[in-house]
Amino acid sequence: MQYCEMSKEELLKLKEELDETYKEAQSKGLSLNMSRGKPSATQLNITMDMLDTINSSSDMKSEDGTDCRNYGVLDGIPEAKKLMADIMGTTPEHVIIYGNASLNIMYDQVSRAYTHGLLGNTPWCKLDKVKFLCPVPGYDRHFAITEHFGIEMINIPMSENGPDMDMIEKYVNNDESVKGIWCVPKYSNPQGYTYSDETVKRFAALKPAAKDFRIFWDNAYVIHHLYEDKQDEILDIISECEKAGNPDMVFEFASTSKVSFPGSGMAALASSEANVADIKKQLTIQTIGHDKINQLRHVRYFKNLEGVKAHMMKHAAQMRPKFEATLKVLKEELTGLGIGTWSEPRGGYFISFDAMEGCAKAIVAKCKDAGVVLTNAGATxxxxxxxxxxxxxxxxxxxxxxxxxxxSDIFVLCVKIVSIEKILETK
Incomplete structure (x- = not known):
């Protein structure tokens, strides 16, 4: 029976029982953290032998003869560009290899647009108004970047096929102050949705009022499948934009942060020939080159895309039981009660839960008091x-x-208690 159909007396009796269970949970002194998408130590251990790939007797030259110990090679060694291009589904000439974090690249791209402009367009800092579209729920660190630069953010609702394209087209095609949109197109953060072919094609076919409008395509989970036999696929946004006559409209980002080591991975940007040339002009001032030894280490360890895919199935074996354990509890404890819905992703790092309206903050706080730390309510x-x-x-x-x-047991307990309290407000 749905909670909203229960009488006040039934709800009060149930709450009394749940409160007792909650006190028992509190008395255990638990300390469980599911607030960030961090790989576990067992996942990090999967890649430890990468550290043996290069040693003091190794040939430190890339395939074009570059000595990876020295200065130079602004955009990455050829074999690293090929590997990241294959992961992203594009070609090496579109790719620049950076350091370990794609978030750093995204910040840089917003910063460059803000201070110096893109492809000769007016720097955003000189404009009266700059707006960004934000599919929600979404990635809090994306939103933190645009908020840091004082850019106005506009919520765009998400569905299983991706963000509301009617709304996006209306904003992008008619408002010159709309300069960008954040996207996590595959196994989105936090819902785990993958953009449909139609959605990707509509993105590529946008007709922006602003010449410097850019799609920030954060393909963070492009190879992060949970199942070998159930994998979402997505069109290549770079080639779709080229076909639609909008080659400069997208910046795509990816990294090996959750493939090898989050603190020592390899990150990349993919974009058009014009964008890559524009970015490299500024990179010559910013750096003499990123860590080529790390690039060489990654390529020699993974060898090729097939090597990466095989490696990711080892990660899936670690991740899958955790997702399944969580979803099992949600289904068994909350199905049919009318107090919450949740996503069931086939990849990525998160599950999105929607409680009754007005309940998320209270649920997160109650979980914390029982020793379970969640991402702050509202962060998405x-x-x-x-x-x-x-x-x-x-x-x-x-x-x-x-x-x-x-x-998850404590989480659903808190969902039940807070939901009953919310319903009782109207009884």
């Missing part, structure tokens, strides 16, 4: 403000499967 929206106070991001990656089941 610009400015940390969820207009419905309902979305909660669950990150199952860091705890063990057993810890995730325990944390």
């Amino acid at each position: 929206f610009p400015y940390g403000k969820d207009p419905k106070d309902s979305n909660i991001r669950i990150a199952p990656s860091f705890p063990t499967p057993e810890e995730m089941e325990l944390a």
Whole structure:
């Protein structure tokens, strides 16, 4: 029976029982964290032998003869560009290899647009108004970048096929102050949705009022499948934009942060020939080149795309039980109660939970008091403000499967208690 159909007396009795269970949970003194999408130690251990790939007796030259110990090679050694291009589904001439973090590249791209402009266009800092579209719920670190630069952010609702393209087309095609949009197109953060072919094609066919409008295509989870036999696929946005006559409209980002080591991975940007040339002009001032030894290490370890895919199935074997443990508890405890819905992703790092309106902050706080730390309620929206106070991001990656089941038990307990309290306000 749905909670909203229960009488006040039934709800009060149920709440009394749940409160007792909650006190028992509090008394255990738990400390479980599912607030960020961090790989677990067991996942990091998968790649430890990468550190043996290069040693003091190794040939330190790339395939074009470059000595990777020295200065130079602004955009990455050829074999690293090929590997990252294959991962992203594009070609090496579109790619620049950076350091370990794609977030750093995204910040740089917004910063360059803000201070110096893109392809000769007016720097955003000289404009009266700059706006960014933000599919929600979305990635809090994206929103933090645009907020840092004082850029106005506009919520765009998400569906299983991607963001609301009618709304995006209306904004982009008619408002010159709209300069960009954040996208996590495959296994989105936090819902785990993958943009449909139609959505990707509509993105590529946009007719922006602003010449310097850019799609910030953060393909962070492009190879992060949970199942070998159930994998989402997505069109290559670079080639789709080229076909649509909009080659300069997209910046695509990816990294090996959750493939090898998050603190020592390899990140890349892919874009048009004109954008790459424009970026390299500024990179010559910013750096003499990124870590080529790390690039060489990654290529020699993974060898090719097939090597990366095989490696990612090892990660999937670690991640899958945690997702399944969480979803099992959600289904068994909350199905049919009318107090929450959740995504069931086939890849990525998160599960998105939507509580009753006005309940997310209270649920997160109650979980914390019982020793379970979640991402702050509202974090999946610009400015940390969820207009419905309902979305909660669950990150199952860091705890063990057993810890995730325990944390999920406490989570659903808190959902039940807070939901009853909300319903009783109207009884």
